[in-house]
Amino acid sequence: MNKQELTLKIKYKAYELGFARVGIAPADDFSEYEEEFRSRIDDYQFLVGDAIDPLKGSRPKTVMPEGKSIVALVWDYSKTIYPEKLVQSFGRAYLSRTYLPKENSEHGARLRVFTDYMESLGLHIAPGLHMPERNACARAGITNYGKNNFAYAEGCGSYIILRAFLVDQELVYDKPTVECGCPPNCHLCIDSCPTGALYAPGKLKPEKCLLYNQMRGTYNMEVRDKAGTSIHGCDICQAVCPRNKKVAAQANRRDHFLELLAEDFDLEKVLLLTPDYYEKVIYPIAYNYIHKLELFQRNAAIALGNTGDQAHVPALMQALETCKPRVQGAAAWALGKIGGKEAEAALKRQLMQENTDERTKAEILHALEMCAVKAF
Numbered sequence: 492m493n494k495q496e497l498t499l500k501i502k503y504k505a506y507e508l509g510f511a512r513v514g515i516a517p518a519d520d521f522s523e524y525e526e527e528f529r530s531r532i533d534d535y536q537f538l539v540g541d542a543i544d545p546l547k548g549s550r551p552k553t554v555m556p557e558g559k560s561i562v563a564l565v566w567d568y569s570k571t572i573y574p575e576k577l578v579q580s581f582g583r584a585y586l587s588r589t590y591l592p593k594e595n596s597e598h599g600a601r602l603r604v605f606t607d608y609m610e611s612l613g614l615h616i617a618p619g620l621h622m623p624e625r626n627a628c629a630r631a632g633i634t635n636y637g638k639n640n641f642a643y644a645e646g647c648g649s650y651i652i653l654r655a656f657l658v659d660q661e662l663v664y665d666k667p668t669v670e671c672g673c674p675p676n677c678h679l680c681i682d683s684c685p686t687g688a689l690y691a692p693g694k695l696k697p698e699k700c701l702l703y704n705q706m707r708g709t710y711n712m713e714v715r716d717k718a719g720t721s722i723h724g725c726d727i728c729q730a731v732c733p734r735n736k737k738v739a740a741q742a743n744r745r746d747h748f749l750e751l752l753a754e755d756f757d758l759e760k761v762l763l764l765t766p767d768y769y770e771k772v773i774y775p776i777a778y779n780y781i782h783k784l785e786l787f788q789r790n791a792a793i794a795l796g797n798t799g800d801q802a803h804v805p806a807l808m809q810a811l812e813t814c815k816p817r818v819q820g821a822a823a824w825a826l827g828k829i830g831g832k833e834a835e836a837a838l839k840r841q842l843m844q845e846n847t848d849e850r851t852k853a854e855i856l857h858a859l860e861m862c863a864v865k866a867f
Contacts, residue, residue: 497612498663504608505564508601511651512565512644514631514665518551518558518657524623525549534697548622551657555617560662561655562609563624563631566598569650569735570744574753580794581776582702582724586749589652591779602654609658617657627655632665635672638692639680639728643672648738649729673734680728685717689728701725705790706780708817712857715793715824722761722790723777752776758798759806761791762822763814788814789821796825804829808837819847820854827858830865838862 492500498515505513528535528545535545552558568587577586584590592598606616625642628634634642634653641649671692681689688699697703701717702724704710729735752772760768764784773787781787792810795803807829810822823841826834841847842855 492612494660494662497614497660500612501562501609501662504605508605509566510564510605511567511647512563512628512633514563514628514633515662516561516563516627516631516667517664518561520551521549521623521626524626531694537697544621545623548620551617551620551622554620555615555657555659557615557659558617558657559660560658560664561622561627561631562658562662563628563633563656564605564654565628565633565644565647566652566654567644567647567650568652569647569738570742571746571749572742572744573746574749576753576756577749577776578726579720580722580756580758582726583650583729584652585724585779586746586776587652588776593778606656609656613660615659620657622655622657624653624655626669628653629669630667631655632668635668635670636693637680637732637734638671638673638678639689639732640693640695641729643734646738648735649732650735650738677733679731679733683727683731685719685725685727686714702780706786708786710789710793710821712824716797716828718790718793719797720758720794722758722787722794723781748775758791758795759803762788762795762806762810762818764788764791785815785817788818792818792821792825796821796828799829801829801831801833804831804834804837807834811837811841816848816851819851823851823854823858824861827861830862835859835862835866 502513525546528549547554566589568583568589571587573583573586588596589598592602609616625634625636628642629636634644637643637649642651642653643649644651681691686699686701688696690696698711699714701714701721704714705723755772761773764787769784788810792807795807804826807822807825811819811826814822823838826838838855838858842852
């Protein structure tokens with residue numbers, strides 16, 4: 492089979508499986524990506540040596556020397572109507588269940604069928620290689636860049652999931668679209684980033700990013716105030732983007748599973764999380780980055796504090812008294828953020844408990860200061 496026939500078969504199969512775009516690129520090093528990453532390595536040191544190692548992925552042939560082509564895919568999740576109740580707390584990419592999908596999921600099966608098909612054609616695929624997919628897809632001519640660090644595909648906006656596979660045969664390559672597609676004078680995404688994490692076109696400070704804080708043990712105090720009710724990801728820089736407005740308005744596909752989930756989703760239930768509720772409501776949509784239940788609980792406490800609603804004080808008091816220290820600290824902060832006599836009394840009681848650890852005490856003292864400011 493010649494490379495033209497092989498390329499056509501691969502593209503046919505991708506579109507048959509429902510992918511929105513498929514493109515082919517040569518398996519050259521991503522030198523510009525590596526140079527940019529190294530220039531900001533202090534910000535991204537946590538990724539070096541990780542399973543998704545950017546430095547390893549930027550040189551595909553070091554993983555598979557016989558690699559010749561990159562097969563790049565776009566999955567479009569923009570057409571789904573996402574329940575607003577869930578969008579307020581989760582990024583749409585996670586609600587779509589297509590980002591780093593579980594093997595036994597619909598999208599996991601779709602990817603497996605695609606890779607099995609390529610192997611049936613005689614292609615060998617580099618195992619476990621994570622290339623810089625935004626760069627790979629732009630090189631393959633199926634996306635371009637946005638100032639908000641996302642890739643954009645025609646008709647899909649940035650509400651897309653990217654995948655790229657290194658294969659050992661030469662294919663027909665598409666014309667690259669390695670360029671920014673945003674209007675020159677538009678910087679709505681940068682201006683709208685609540686924490687200032689997005690500080691210039693294509694530039695992000697991870698320590699200020701909501702998801703970065705939500706998935707790690709320490710949640711920066713300056714970020715908490717600006718997290719709103721988010722507990723797993725943020726879509727603000729995509730939602731304000733003019734390139735996404737028309738795409739979002741055309742969403743017309745109901746997701747009955749998400750609708751059912753939204754009926755049962757409650758931040759207080761996440762705060763006082765049980766294994767059963769986690770398995771039923773949280774894990775199906777937030778399995779990617781956060782694997783400790785107490786981190787979801789902590790994130791929910793911060794979200795509840797940001798509502799400013801006195802109705803949540805009893806649940807936060809319960810968390811302050813009964814949960815693990817990390818959750819207790821966040822519950823204390825939330826009580827301080829909401830304020831009021833009941834919250835203040837609960838904080839003072841917990842401060843006097845012998846089993847309250849030092850970090851929680853520090854959070855309580857800060858929360859009491861917040862209460863005093865509110866009262867004043």
